[in-house]
Amino acid sequence: MTQLSEEVLRDPVACTRALCDIPSVxxxxxAITAAIVSALGDRSYLSLQRLGNTLIYRTDLGRDKRxxxxxxxDTVPVNDNFPTRLEGDTLWGLGTSxxxxxxxxxxxxxxxxxxDQFGGLDNLPYDLSFAFYDCEEVEADRNGLNKVAKAHPAWLDADFAILLEPTYGLVEAGCQGTLRARVHTSGKRSHSARSWLGDNAIHHxxxxxxxLKAYPAAEVDIDGCLYREGLNAVFVNGGIAGNVIPDSCWVEVNYRFAPNKSVEQAxxxxxxxxxxxxxxxxxxSPAAQPGLDRSAAQQFVQAAGGEVNAKLGWTDVARFSQLGVPAMNFGPGDPNLAHTHEEHVEQDKIRHCAQxxxxxxxxxxH
Structure with missing residues (x-):
């Protein structure tokens, strides 16, 4: 089993490389779950709740807020980018971003x-919980955070959550919701040589x-965060054969909507x-409110420099939002590099987010 030494654990950059060099498609x-359990197992201030390969650690220091x-x-499959390599200030490899x-x-x-890095337990202003979860990169019913939210929602109780997804060191609040729907058209089938006897569903x-072309996409301001909506065709399906007028067709559309709408409203x-x-x-998948009316969220934004942007996409912050926990995205990786062969992260970004x-x-x- 891969060991995460105390020396590695003291440095967020070394910790990043060690985790990236444990394969976890x-x-x-x-293996990576066992390594984390081994690394944190001797911390008496942490208790562990576990569901499969999802780990929820928590402190219980009696603070007012958590x-x-x-x-x-987990990562996507290896794409000739494992293990990591270090070039100058940049760490390259699968999972780095x-x-x-x-x-x-x-x-x-x-x-x-x-x-001393955090001033000791007595100086912590909050109780903390830590979620290390599996199967985020695959279908939602396998997602470890989703499983915990359904089976043990109390494990995720908090006043505020930070999802450490890649944001390139910027604070991104909430997230858009997303839905896909098929818009069906119908007609009458006939031989294409006698097309006047039919009614072409594809033409409809x-x-x-x-x-869709004329659709005016909304821009919605929530708590100072501008969410840009979009409604677009992503698939078209129709046709029976090269000599048949089709009697059915559908256009699949994807609607990205702001957090002021529920899935039902969208x-x-x-x-x-x-x-x-x-x-x-x-x-x-539902949207997530930015939650900037919560003091814990406001203090986090201040600690990060005062700037906050809307999350233009969907992330697991929505799972926290469904449980009444406001959440933000914040991490060192560049989201534009996710799932690519060129995935990398600058060590300075890791250090910035750690600070x-x-x-x-x-x-x-505080």
């Missing part, structure tokens, strides 16, 4: 709470595309846009 997280730090331990550099920060904090889809909006057509919901989190968890700043 989705569904194969046993902060959750969360990161997934998405998201072991963020997950390593949670591990580094959990391992050093009683050290032209009206669906026209409505789907109702899509139905309004495509009035007169049959609309079938195929997939959805922000240490500042946030410093009694002197």
């Amino acid at each position: 989705s569904g194969d997280e046993e 902060i959750m730090l969360a990161g997934h331990t 998405d998201m072991k550099s963020g997950t390593a920060l949670a591990l580094w904090i959990a391992a050093n709470l009683d050290s 889809a032209g009206e669906v595309l026209n409505r 789907f109702a909006h899509v139905n309004e846009i495509f009035e007169g057509f049959e609309v079938e919901l195929t997939d959805s 922000v989190l240490r500042r946030y968890l410093s009694q002197n700043n």
